[in-house]
Amino acid sequence: MKKYVMFGHNNLFGDLVEIIHANGGVLTKIIQNMPEPSYPNRPTLKERLASLQDSEHNPDNINQSYPIEVLPLEDFSPEPDEVYLMGFTGFRMDSLRQELLAKFQIHFDPLIHPSALISPTAKISSGVIINMGSIIASGVFLGNHVAINKGVIIGHDTHLQDYVIVQPGVKVAGHVRIRKGAVLGIGSVVIEDLKIGEYSMIAAGAVVIRDVPSHTLVAGVPAIPKKQINH
Missing domain, CATH: 3.40.50 (Rossmann fold)
Structure with a gap:
């Protein structure tokens, strides 16, 4: 044990x-x-x-x-x-x-719920957490300490950099690039081929159809910038 x-x-x-x-x-x-x-x-x-x-x-x-x-x-x-x-x-x-x-010299292993479906071609880095019922498609890259909550779908060839947080029910299409520290809110949707900037936030339920600048909160359907985020 x-x-x-x-x-x-x-x-x-x-x-x-x-x-x-x-x-x-x-x-x-x-x-x-x-x-x-x-x-x-x-x-x-x-x-x-x-x-x-x-x-x-x-x-x-x-x-x-x-x-x-x-x-x-x-x-x-x-x-x-x-x-x-x-x-x-x-x-x-x-x-x-x-x-x-x-x-x-501590190493953090990934922690993955057995019910998650993960392609054998996906790359999972140190400390990644994947909760129950999530789907990680072929060619996906998850950086260090990415957190994937329940019922998430990450489409093929999408890359998530370190410390990205993906909340329950999020759907991300293929070939998306999500930069370091971004947060995707509950039930949000990101269409294919977009870039989500570092430390940006996507509000719950938003539908993202264009690139999101760094340090920016977007919300709505379709999602539009609401304010700058200072960390």
């Missing part, structure tokens, strides 16, 4: 744990790299862990017999046979990734 160590966490925590379990693994540690933010109407990490290990509501949950240790980053040291993943998504993880690589 693979023992996973998660660095940080966000609202995808439950999904990531489900993918770990679907691959026959177990989450054993969460490494906190910063204080936990507080969000209204969202469970805390403590509440998530209590629910995860609740034998009454999760009688078949693997983690109920494997306590999950929560450690600050300064107390972390690698152990043999651990598998590492980032518990949050997007380009803001880059500094932590570089720190872990420099200190510990």
Whole structure:
């Protein structure tokens, strides 16, 4: 059984744990790299862990017999046979990734739900996450730490650079180029042969029929620029 160590966490925590379990693994540690933010109407990490290990509501949950240790980053040291993943998504993880690589030479394996359909000619880079029911077509390239949520379709020969986030139900046609750090909102559609600029955002439900400039939010049907994004 693979023992996973998660660095940080966000609202995808439950999904990531489900993918770990679907691959026959177990989450054993969460490494906190910063204080936990507080969000209204969202469970805390403590509440998530209590629910995860609740034998009454999760009688078949693997983690109920494997306590999950929560450690600050300064107390972390690698152990043999651990598998590492980032518990949050997007380009803001880059500094932590570089720190872990420099200190510990940590490698992040892809985490892929078994129900995802992936062409044997697709190229999947370090730390990629692919959630259940997604389809990755032939010739696709997914850069480091790309996050593909549920029910996504990525068309043939499309390239996604590092840290791109693709939210549930997105459909991207063939030969699209999506630059570093872009975010594609829930249910958005991108037609073929377009370029999506770095750190741009496509709003939920938008239909993109022309190139999107870098650092730009687009929305609507068809999608049009709404504002500049400063990171």
